[in-house]
Amino acid sequence: MIDDCKITDTQMKKIYKQIGQNVKHVRENEGVSQLNLALAIGHKAVGVISNSELCLQNKHFNIEHLVKISKVLNVEISEFFKDIEKI
Numbered sequence: 011m012i013d014d015c016k017i018t019d020t021q022m023k024k025i026y027k028q029i030g031q032n033v034k035h036v037r038e039n040e041g042v043s044q045l046n047l048a049l050a051i052g053h054k055a056v057g058v059i060s061n062s063e064l065c066l067q068n069k070h071f072n073i074e075h076l077v078k079i080s081k082v083l084n085v086e087i088s089e090f091f092k093d094i095e096k097i
Contacts (some may be wrong), residue, residue: 025094026070030063032090033071033079037063040083051078 037047037059044056044063053059061069071079071090080087 027065029090030065034063050082
């Protein structure tokens with residue numbers, strides 16, 4: 011039998027924050043601005059990047075964002091999932 015997998019809102023917010031920090035770290039290491047990254051993944055302003063990196067206004071990166079960002083920054087998508095604690 012498979013156990014139920016319950017994740018609290020607090021746990022998910024912690025995961026989203028860590029992913030955002032990881033994206034920010036990689037982006038900064040590659041010397042890419044929030045605006046240039048936003049434009050490269052199809053957005054017209056930095057809002058989606060800045061809010062998602064900090065997990066503000068309940069915004070976070072979705073899988074499509076992460077796939078596009080990994081291509082733009084030329085890194086494996088797994089880089090964005092580092093240091094995520096097991097729940």
